[in-house]
Amino acid sequence: MKYSEITIRFCGIAGDGIVASGKILAGACANIGLHVMVNNIYSAEIRGLGKSSATIRFSTEKLYSMGDGLDLLVGMMSKESIIDLRDVKVGGNVIYDTSTIGDVAEEDSLASHITPEIQGHGLPIKKLANEATGTNQGKNLVAIGAICYFYSLPPEMFIDQIRSVFAHKEEHIIDINIKAFNLGYEYFRENYPLNNQFEIDKRSEPRALTSGNDAIAKGAIDCGLKFFAGYPITPATKIMEIAAKELPKLGGWTLQMEDEIAAIGAVLGAWFAGKRAMTATSGPGLSLMSEMINMSVMAEIPTIIVNVQRGGPSTGLPTKVEQGDLNIALYGGAGDSPRVVMAPTNSEECYSGIQLAFDIAEKYQTPVIFLSDLFLGQRTETVTIKENIDRNRCTRKKPTPEQLENFQRYQITDDGVSPLIVPGEPGAVYSTTGLEHSVTGNPNYEEDVHSMMTAKRFRKFESMVEDLPEADILGEETADIGIAGWGSTIGSILEGMEIAKKQGVKTKLIKSIMIHPQHEDSFRKFFASCKKIIVPEMNYQGQYAALLKSRYGIKPIEIHIPSVNPVSPLKIAQKIMETSSELSQ
Amino acid sequence: MSFLSKQTVLDEFKKAKESKTKEWRDNLPTWCPGCGHFTGLHGLYEAAERLNIPPKDFVVVSGIGCSGRFPFFIKGFGLHGLHGRAIPIATGIKVASPDLTVVVVGGDGDGVGIGGGHFPHAARSNFNLTYILLDNSIYGLTKGQISPTSPMGMKSGTSPYGNIARPLNPTTLALAYGATFVARTFSRERDMVSELITKAIQHKGFSFIHDLSPCVVFNKVVTYDSVNDASAMLPEGHDILDRSKAMTLAESTEPIYQGLFFREEVPSFDDHAKQVRDGLKD
Numbered sequence: 001m002k003y004s005e006i007t008i009r010f011c012g013i014a015g016d017g018i019v020a021s022g023k024i025l026a027g028a029c030a031n032i033g034l035h036v037m038v039n040n041i042y043s044a045e046i047r048g049l050g051k052s053s054a055t056i057r058f059s060t061e062k063l064y065s066m067g068d069g070l071d072l073l074v075g076m077m078s079k080e081s082i083i084d085l086r087d088v089k090v091g092g093n094v095i096y097d098t099s100t101i102g103d104v105a106e107e108d109s110l111a112s113h114i115t116p117e118i119q120g121h122g123l124p125i126k127k128l129a130n131e132a133t134g135t136n137q138g139k140n141l142v143a144i145g146a147i148c149y150f151y152s153l154p155p156e157m158f159i160d161q162i163r164s165v166f167a168h169k170e171e172h173i174i175d176i177n178i179k180a181f182n183l184g185y186e187y188f189r190e191n192y193p194l195n196n197q198f199e200i201d202k203r204s205e206p207r208a209l210t211s212g213n214d215a216i217a218k219g220a221i222d223c224g225l226k227f228f229a230g231y232p233i234t235p236a237t238k239i240m241e242i243a244a245k246e247l248p249k250l251g252g253w254t255l256q257m258e259d260e261i262a263a264i265g266a267v268l269g270a271w272f273a274g275k276r277a278m279t280a281t282s283g284p285g286l287s288l289m290s291e292m293i294n295m296s297v298m299a300e301i302p303t304i305i306v307n308v309q310r311g312g313p314s315t316g317l318p319t320k321v322e323q324g325d326l327n328i329a330l331y332g333g334a335g336d337s338p339r340v341v342m343a344p345t346n347s348e349e350c351y352s353g354i355q356l357a358f359d360i361a362e363k364y365q366t367p368v369i370f371l372s373d374l375f376l377g378q379r380t381e382t383v384t385i386k387e388n389i390d391r392n393r394c395t396r397k398k399p400t401p402e403q404l405e406n407f408q409r410y411q412i413t414d415d416g417v418s419p420l421i422v423p424g425e426p427g428a429v430y431s432t433t434g435l436e437h438s439v440t441g442n443p444n445y446e447e448d449v450h451s452m453m454t455a456k457r458f459r460k461f462e463s464m465v466e467d468l469p470e471a472d473i474l475g476e477e478t479a480d481i482g483i484a485g486w487g488s489t490i491g492s493i494l495e496g497m498e499i500a501k502k503q504g505v506k507t508k509l510i511k512s513i514m515i516h517p518q519h520e521d522s523f524r525k526f527f528a529s530c531k532k533i534i535v536p537e538m539n540y541q542g543q544y545a546a547l548l549k550s551r552y553g554i555k556p557i558e559i560h561i562p563s564v565n566p567v568s569p570l571k572i573a574q575k576i577m578e579t580s581s582e583l584s585q
Numbered sequence: 586m587s588f589l590s591k592q593t594v595l596d597e598f599k600k601a602k603e604s605k606t607k608e609w610r611d612n613l614p615t616w617c618p619g620c621g622h623f624t625g626l627h628g629l630y631e632a633a634e635r636l637n638i639p640p641k642d643f644v645v646v647s648g649i650g651c652s653g654r655f656p657f658f659i660k661g662f663g664l665h666g667l668h669g670r671a672i673p674i675a676t677g678i679k680v681a682s683p684d685l686t687v688v689v690v691g692g693d694g695d696g697v698g699i700g701g702g703h704f705p706h707a708a709r710s711n712f713n714l715t716y717i718l719l720d721n722s723i724y725g726l727t728k729g730q731i732s733p734t735s736p737m738g739m740k741s742g743t744s745p746y747g748n749i750a751r752p753l754n755p756t757t758l759a760l761a762y763g764a765t766f767v768a769r770t771f772s773r774e775r776d777m778v779s780e781l782i783t784k785a786i787q788h789k790g791f792s793f794i795h796d797l798s799p800c801v802v803f804n805k806v807v808t809y810d811s812v813n814d815a816s817a818m819l820p821e822g823h824d825i826l827d828r829s830k831a832m833t834l835a836e837s838t839e840p841i842y843q844g845l846f847f848r849e850e851v852p853s854f855d856d857h858a859k860q861v862r863d864g865l866k867d
Contacts, residue, residue, distance in 0.1 A: 227681045249865045258706040262673035269677025423662040429640050431656040431663025
């Protein structure tokens with residue numbers, strides 16, 4: 001049998017090497033030139049009995065989501081894997097550990113739950129691991145060896161990956177892991193001499209793997225990030241860890257602050273001093289930052305906040321995905337408080353988008369909230385990063401010599417942007433405040449001053465539109481069904497559209513990294529050309545749909561998924577099919 | 586201390602505009618006549634003049650409260666930030682731009698009330714900042730409510746039956762947090778205030794000044810007279826390297842000691858950061 005796309009899940013408990021399994025398999029596939037996406041799911045518990053899984057999808061075509069269903073489930077632990085059987089496709093496969101049969105009661109045994117439409121393959125995982133390493137370590141490598149044989153993938157690529165993933169370990173550790181891999185490979189070759197073949201294009205170059213969090217950190221550093229202040233929070237901490245490692249090498253610094261208020265405060269201070277700075281957080285942290293975002297709006301100090309969304313409200317679901325922070329990003333804070341809200345839809349956009357965020361923040365002296373999410377932030381995928389971004393497209397507005405003479409920090413201008421100087425620069429000084437102020441920055445509460453200054457702060461959002469990318473319109477131009485989405489849900493929408501297309505239903509999609517402000521004309525034109533509009537998103541309220549409804553006066557079909565897992569493309573496709581049959585009635 | 590009339594205060598400041606510190610004077614202060622904060626402000630002018638800090642390199646960061654307006658009265662860069670958050674903002678400025686002279690000014694509510702979580706971390710990190718806490722034991726800007734440093738039993742709009750919590754002592758807090766320069770001053774003693782602010786700014790590391798700065802309008806318990814009656818200079822020969830002795834003296838309320846309690850020369854945050862960066866160059 002020939003495959004062009006496979007989805008495999010390793011399932012076990014924390015400590016089984018699940019994440020490493022994903023890394024090795026993904027790394028090997030990326031090196032062959034395949035497209036890969038990896039999603040790790042783990043509980044918020046530190047260790048012990050917390051269930052952990054890694055799902056790896058690889059394909060000869062570009063991947064946009066984790067898709068639907070598994071071709072192969074690998075149960076490293078019997079009991080924990082049983083529930084995942086429901087995700088295995090009809091005709092799919094399961095590898096279970098034969099060396100632990102008898103150790104658990106029958107109702108807890110994976111093998112006894114395998115139904116006739118699924119193929120079970122026994123593998124003495126624990127036994128072979130012990131043979132190779134003398135301990136239970138290396139179980140994951142035994143399974144990977146079996147998979148390598150099962151889909152006729154090149155074993156030498158896996159050996160390379162094992163060496164690279166365990167590069168920091170001693171040589172004999174690498175050797176016993178390779179031995180475990182070989183034992184798994186040989187066992188399957190002897191016992192399941194199958195003829196499965198994965199279609200590999202031998203000409204493909206190795207692909208780079210990254211996560212959204214990595215891409216954001218790299219993007220920020222590549223566009224001049226000099227200061228990072230943060231407070232550890234799942235699932236955003238990785239961004240801070242990268243900044244902590246890299247910034248000192250570049251003359252910058254990362255501060256772990258005492259809380260998120262201090263983090264965003266320090267970031268505002270660094271921007272006030274003229275340095276590119278950012279923080280990264282998740283919902284609970286963003287909530288704490290509201291007042292400082294208002295300060296950034298009022299004092300017109302640029303700032304960048306990356307919010308990697310997790311399930312909420314409150315402490316919520318720290319290790320599960322949701323797109324529930326759009327409302328707080330857009331509206332959280334007192335008074336008339338405009339801010340830029342961006343949402344990347346994939347890792348490439350995490351890289352290029354964060355750079356746009358810095359440029360917009362600096363030129364327009366505004367907070368930018370960059371809304372990623374747990375799925376996008378933590379999943380690993382093969383990407384092509386665009387590194388040649390124009391570094392001079394947006395720069396700080398400096399005063400002319402005449403303006404410096406009688407410096408007005410909050411001078412009223414046509415585009416709403418006032419000249420900005422930073423401490424240490426000769427010529428003028430100023431003080432700023434979170435109080436309403438006159439053109440010089442002195443506190444002032446007069447009615448005409450407040451209305452003039454409020455209008456100026458909002459005017460920036462009209463003038464910045466010319467610097468923003470147009471919305472992307474994908475799919476069939478003539479389709480009657482239009483879809484509008486945001487963030488990582490876009491991946492599932494694209495694959496859902498593809499499924500519908502195969503069933504003969506045409507659709508089109510409008511997406512933009514810009515949530516606010518947007519190029520409104522392109523949205524208006526798009527919506528006017530649709531008979532039905534679908535807005536799917538991962539929250540209960542339909543927060544993006546609410547924005548679109550109030551902004552464009554549309555009445556969309558809303559799909560609200562208060563999800564803990566990435567959205568299923570099939571779910572989107574079903575809604576498209578339903579909508580299509582309503583239209584044809 | 587007798588009350589100065591508003592006109593006397595204005596005249597004094599107009600005269601001062603021609604003084605040797607005029608380069609650092611900006612808008613006229615908006616405080617009530619007789620406010621202790623005038624002394625702190627004067628001390629900062631004097632320190633800037635003595636150390637000749639160019640206004641372009643001088644940054645004053647404040648929070649909210651009567652002391653929050655400091656930046657507008659000083660020629661330099663200023664940031665009148667959020668209530669309780671002056672320290673983290675100043676930290677960002679200083680770490681991003683270490684060549685600037687950054688002074689944080691705030692009140693008792695700002696520093697050990699709403700912003701009480703930031704003070705220990707700035708102190709233990711030994712950021713090269715000067716933090717002047719002007720303590721009037723009252724919320725003055727909101728017209729007289731108890732603060733974290735108000736004495737027990739003190740009645741106010743929000744404590745009509747008397748304050749039932751014990752007051753915090755900012756000097757002992759600074760010592761406990763590991764600040765490397767800790768002083769207490771009294772706003773009646775202009776020369777002492779100017780002298781210690783100057784020394785604090787010169788100190789390499791986190792320097793803290795607890796300035797007893799009575800509110801002449803809303804605080805009828807902690808007053809110039811009450812502080813004055815309890816005041817004493819630190820004993821002759823006090824060893825400023827002895828943190829635990831400094832702590833004992835700082836805890837005393839009878840008398841309330843003033844002067845430089847503690848100072849140690851250890852690497853500041855800037856020194857540590859430089860060492861890490863230099864090590865990465867190899």
